[in-house]
Amino acid sequence: MTRTPVTVTVTGAAGQIGYALLFRIASGQLLGPDVPVRLRLLEIPQAVKAAEGTAMELDDCAFPLLSGTDIFDDPIRAFAGANLALLVGARPRTKGMERGDLLEANGGIFKPQGEAINAGAADDVKVLVVGNPANTNALIAQRHAPDVPAERFTAMTRLDHNRALAQLATKAGVSVADIRRLTIWGNHSATQYPDVFHAEIAGKNAAETVNDQSWLENDFIPTVAKRGAAIIEARGASSAASAASAAVDHVHTWVNGTADGDWTSMAVVSDGSYGVPEGLISSFPVTTKDGAWEIVQGLEIDDFSRGRIDASVAELAEEREAVRKLGLI
Numbered sequence: 001m002t003r004t005p006v007t008v009t010v011t012g013a014a015g016q017i018g019y020a021l022l023f024r025i026a027s028g029q030l031l032g033p034d035v036p037v038r039l040r041l042l043e044i045p046q047a048v049k050a051a052e053g054t055a056m057e058l059d060d061c062a063f064p065l066l067s068g069t070d071i072f073d074d075p076i077r078a079f080a081g082a083n084l085a086l087l088v089g090a091r092p093r094t095k096g097m098e099r100g101d102l103l104e105a106n107g108g109i110f111k112p113q114g115e116a117i118n119a120g121a122a123d124d125v126k127v128l129v130v131g132n133p134a135n136t137n138a139l140i141a142q143r144h145a146p147d148v149p150a151e152r153f154t155a156m157t158r159l160d161h162n163r164a165l166a167q168l169a170t171k172a173g174v175s176v177a178d179i180r181r182l183t184i185w186g187n188h189s190a191t192q193y194p195d196v197f198h199a200e201i202a203g204k205n206a207a208e209t210v211n212d213q214s215w216l217e218n219d220f221i222p223t224v225a226k227r228g229a230a231i232i233e234a235r236g237a238s239s240a241a242s243a244a245s246a247a248v249d250h251v252h253t254w255v256n257g258t259a260d261g262d263w264t265s266m267a268v269v270s271d272g273s274y275g276v277p278e279g280l281i282s283s284f285p286v287t288t289k290d291g292a293w294e295i296v297q298g299l300e301i302d303d304f305s306r307g308r309i310d311a312s313v314a315e316l317a318e319e320r321e322a323v324r325k326l327g328l329i
């Protein structure tokens with residue numbers, strides 16, 4: 001292997017998502033079968049031993065692409081030289097908790113991590129925030145990394161996107177591979193808006209193909225938006241393998257590009273597109289190419305979609321105000 005390994009820092013490495021994610025990164029599914037990786041894992045001191053156990057298992061897999069694993073309890077050291085930073089570690093929502101409850105607990109984690117990324121990550125660092133409330137945690141980290149271009153901070157709505165693909169495919173009796181141009185708008189929360197009006201099934205408009213407005217409003221949208229809570233209810237713990245899979249998809253698409261004629265959903269810093277206030281980290285339809293993303297422009301937004309996008313964006317604005325009041329940004 002002659003190529004220089006890509007340094008991937010993963011926080012919350014001893015957690016459930018970490019356990020599902022690290023093996024996929026090390027096996028080459030994140031960046032491709034010819035890209036060696038070096039892992040830098042960040043955990044809180046009490047969980048370092050568990051992370052060491054996971055690192056032992058990574059060794060035992062003998063992954064040809066894994067050039068080493070280091071474990072830290074100090075963000076400055078963990079993010080040194082990071083080309084990719086996957087911010088997973090946070091306190092997960094438990095039964096009955098809303099994301100708003102998590103703002104204060106998790107805000108304190110993302111400020112020092114943003115500062116550490118600013119201090120020592122590689123010049124090309126790309127950041128994905130998975131830990132909830134993901135959009136606002138990404139905003140906090142981004143605001144504490146003034147030397148890193150704001151567009152390098154993203155939050156994960158790919159799990160919502162994948163959930164929407166699966167629900168729509170089942171309803172239409174098609175494969176997920178037949179669906180393109182689906183969009184998740186707004187916050188990774190129950191206010192998110194999964195939009196099928198611009199989506200296509202086998203090249204035809206998805207909403208027209210399904211032709212069932214009642215299903216869209218009363219089944220599809222709430223099922224996708226509340227899927228995280230449904231998983232918690234069923235499993236007694238928040239989604240882990242599907243979240244790890246979506247994180248792999250998010251980074252893989254960001255680095256390797258979207259397919260021609262398709263787009264994906266990523267929460268990225270708003271430039272004011274579609275009336276989303278500048279600076280909020282909101283989910284949009286995005287295309288990616290050469291490691292950069294662009295918000296898809298020019299989509300017509302009808303009143304039905306407008307109301308739902310606005311509601312989710314309003315929640316993001318409230319979260320921003322809340323963390324501002326807490327002095328986190």
Ligand SMILES: NC(=O)c1ccc[n+]([C@@H]2O[C@H](COP(=O)([O-])OP(=O)(O)OC[C@H]3O[C@@H](n4cnc5c(N)ncnc54)[C@H](O)[C@@H]3O)[C@@H](O)[C@H]2O)c1
Nearest residue numbers: 012014015016017042043047089090092130131132159243
């Ligand atoms: N965006 C999404 O689609 C999505 C989906 C599923 C879960 N999540 C979120 O991902 C996060 C992780 O979920 P999980 O199931 O792996 O939780 P978990 O509790 O199993 O693991 C979290 C890990 O983070 C560690 N951690 C806590 N504070 C840390 C810090 N300051 N630095 C480094 N590590 C730290 C903990 O020690 C723990 O090992 C949660 O916030 C969860 O809500 C997001």
Ligand SMILES: O=C(O)C[C@H](O)C(=O)O
Nearest residue numbers: 093132227228229238239
């Ligand atoms: O909903 C949650 O709190 C967990 C996670 O964000 C999910 O969407 O599964």
